Amino acid sequence: MIPNEFEPITSLSHGSRIYFIGIAGISMVGLAEIALRRGFVIAGSDMHASDRTRRLRERGCAIYAYHSRDNILTFRPDLVVRSAAVPANNPEIIATQEAGFPLIDRSIFLGALTRQYVNVVNIAGTHGKTTTTGMLAHIMIENQIDATIHLGGQFTDFDGSSVHIGESNNLFISEACEYNRSFLHFRSSVACILNIDRDHMECFTDMADLRQSFVDFAQLTDSDGTVILPVKGLGCDGLREEISTAFLDAGLTAPRLISFGSYEDGADIGFRDLTYDRGYPVFTLIADNREIAEIRLSIPGEHNVGNAVAALACVWALNLDLAAAALAMNTFNGVEGRFTYEGVFYGARIYSDYAHHPGAITATLKAVERLPVGKIHTVCQPLTYTRLKLLFNDYVRALRASESLLICEVYTDREQSDLGMSSRLLVEAINQDGGRAEFCTDYEDVKKRLTARCQPGDIILFLGPEEVRHYGHLLGLEQRRDA
The missing domain is CATH 3.40.1190.10 (Mur-like, catalytic domain)
Structure with a gap:
């Protein structure tokens, strides 16, 4: 027996219209691709356009780079799927509720798939x-x-x-x-x-x-x-x-x-x-x-x-x-953002990894220390103020032994408050505990500091969410442009 929470999905038929709020999210875009292959008409919105949403647009999906109630009212969906990162006061969620269109969380849509x-x-x-x-x-x-x-x-x-x-x-x-x-x-x-x-x-x-x-x-x-x-x-x-x-x-x-x-x-x-x-x-x-x-x-x-x-x-x-x-x-070479090789910068190899939790940071640094390497330069960005607040001391312990450490400001896409947290506070705490951390404002600041310290045989490790991993990608392109 299928639980009632899945009824808005099981009642859909071929050609039904599904709108995804937050469609650029890595899970959401994948679910949209599956729904498109199953014969549904797909549209969605996200403030962060990417290659992932471009693929959907090229296949005829309407993808908006902004959130507006008009997107919902024009598309007139049979079902709206929301990402957990989208707040309740989002204009498209409000428009969906006022118009009476069925609205479900991403997890329920995925849960329905597991029953098929x-x-x-x-x-x-x-x-x-x-x-x-x-x-x-x-x-x-x-x-x-x-x-x-x-x-x-x-x-x-x-x-x-x-x-x-x-x-x-x-x-x-x-x-x-x-x-x-x-x-x-x-x-x-x-x-x-x-x-x-x-x-x-x-x-x-x-x-x-x-x-x-x-x-x-x-x-x-x-x-x-x-x-x-x-x-x-x-x-x-x-x-x-x-x-x-x-x-x-x-x-x-x-x-x-x-x-x-x-x-x-x-x-x-x-x-x-x-x-x-x-x-x-x-x-x-x-x-x-x-x-x-x-x-x-x-x-x-x-x-x-x-x-x-x-x-x-x-x-x-x-x-x-x-x-x-x-x-x-033996031939598995990893998933994007999980120890991904990005290129070389002044002879130092560049890798990016999603490690954003202190436990994952510790495991990744330990793994890199086993590789043939001169010096390890770590560029870290905490993901969400909530996580930094709850695990602040764990972050300090995970990062304080880093021999070359740059920390970027916290990345968040779903929080309304910084909870009194910042990466500057983390840098201060690491240094008070004997570490050698520096705060960086943006990509150019990161590049400038790495230019002054990288040597052939070193490894540069970008740890955290997509924003800081993109810094690693850009840094790899710098050397290719110079070549």
Whole structure:
């Protein structure tokens, strides 16, 4: 039985008109592409035009670079989908409500999609969702397995899109985000939880509440499905027992529970004999106590070993060829914005990465330190004032040891107040704790400071949201223009 919240979507027919408010968001634009392929008429608006919205415009969609009630009243949609980043006082939301057009959140639209496929893999966790989903997507494409895939980043395997649209309704693969408890609208046949860390705490009363939301997410898994969990640590110790108890207390048949991680820690599917070749991980994959293959990753970091094993656990849960999947893992080169190579600046290699949470920043810096490198120059931009306020001391601890650190002002697209926070305060706190941070006002300021300090063999690492990662892209272009 399909819950009533999905009725505005299930009642649509071929040719129905759907309007997306905030259509340039990486998830929203992908959902719009899927809806367009299904025969719906698509329009939308966003203040941030991009290559993603250009692709939709070229396919005949009306894309507005501003929000106006006239956009809604002219298009006269059968359904309006809103991004969580769009505030309630947005003129298009107000016009939608006054005109009586059905209005739903992005998560409900995505949740409806999860009920239209036979098999659904949802990948959740505070960190690593996009990389793990990208790994699984790459495995499917390399092995010619038909699937529709919804990803939180642009991907070369998708010709630069954030979605890959399959030919059948057999398999759907998606990220499942805990923000605003979005993933509690998603049905899974395979639910993978990568980790649980302190984030989006404005949506939860405390860590226990956040943890419970992941238990609730797991409970939406089909009884004949699979829940995949870390064998140890990553904020998930004891979660297996909590999920089993939740199914028992609800009188429901629990799905299969399998663990991933280190084989020595007892994982059902795990890595063994981990070494590094010029900073990149090499390990043996073990499943069900059998050696499957040696895997050599092309992206750095022990955290990506865990992501790779989690993606392979999803393959195992789907009863697909694990050896063939392991072979494909060797040719995965990452998703856009996840340790993306941007070029060279005065002999220093440039990489950009979405790491915006202190935990992700720490893992990424640790990974880069294993690479052949002279000096690491870190350019960081916190994402949202709320996160900076809640995790301020964690940011200080994550960044204070950086030997060359530039910090840009906080980026936000959904907050009405800075909550008394700023990156200048973060710089001051890092330096008081023995660090060497400098505040930067804009791209030109960043470039000037890097020009004075970069040497051949160094690495420049841009960490944070799309704005600061774009700085990395621009910096790579500087050297090409000079060549």
